[in-house]
Amino acid sequence: MLLLVLALLSLVGPLATDMYLPAFPRMTEEFGAGAPALQLTLTSMVAGLAVGQLVLGPLSDRYGRRLPLLAGAALACATSALCALAPSLPALTGLRFLQGLSVAAGVVISRAVVSDLADGAAAARMFGILMALTGIGPIVAPPAGALISELYGWRGVYVALAVLAAVSFLGVLLAVPESLPRRRRQAGGVVGSLRSARRMLSDRNYLGYTLAFTFAFGALFCYISASQFVLQNVLGLGVSEASLVFGGGAVIVTLSASANAVLVARVSAERLLAAGLTGLVVSTAAQAGITVAGGLSLPVALTAVVCFSVSLGLVFANATALAVGRVPYAAGAGSAVLGTLQHALAAVVAPLVGLGGDQDAVAMAVGMALMSALALAALGLARSRGHDLVPA
Incomplete structure (x- = not known):
């Protein structure tokens, strides 16, 4: 039950990102704005996620996990409802930033709770299971968003998000106990937080795993931010068909993460991470070359989505477990730095x-290839092979 609630808390952020994507082309018509202006609503959301994680992660190290989770879920409900009432594109953009701030609590603190409860290969398995559960969101989000926006317009999507945030609040209230005892909480206020941050950022292994995760997410966000335009406007798919392709990729990520949760008992997390990053580079480089040469077709795009998604399933759970596992003395701050860098890059x-x-x-294909190459290069920072997660 605990992992289900943590997954729901982690889901609200990705759902807030993905559910309205199928309505992008129609929203450009409603607001009379181009793609870059509408994509600023996406940028403001992930910027809020970045800032929120940077603040809430260290706060949870000092005051515990439960109270910030409850406050974040309540605020997420309120800001989602306000987004549904937004009178203009600038108002929606501002409200999306506030929505990102509030949903950040569930994203960053859920990882810290897992780190509080497990370490080593057990943590990698829990992160794999959590990611597999969280993967339901991107599977459901595009078709659900397409259906809701068809029936009720894009504002109905935000009403649905408000309801989900309210359910997550109840889930924390009923099923998430405090996982950080008072004796393990950070003391020293701002000075203590800065001391922990300095210690984390001087750890090359932590930085390498964190940057690998960050750039891999950057590759994913290149795809997220442009895929609906590419699938609909370039490849000629309808809204429902494009949503199914997007959701299908999420299914593959979920299956890959589920397989990773089993494999990590036999293969070290770092080896699995390296395999996933290599797969990202090969699949995105091939797609970029074909696209630049003018040969992009639906079969090529679908093949690239499959290979890219399998690789992501190996990258995210292992990179997270390896990074946060390096900083057990400040799991909230460690999760916050990881999440902040991830969403700051996505905002750019x-x-x-x-x-x-x-x-x-x-632009999408080249961006994905560049981010994937940087992710693989970042793994080189984690120079010590003595800190693998040893299979249990």
């Missing part, structure tokens, strides 16, 4: 990919 990537316009796939 989305508008840059949007500059390619809504009728071209080159």
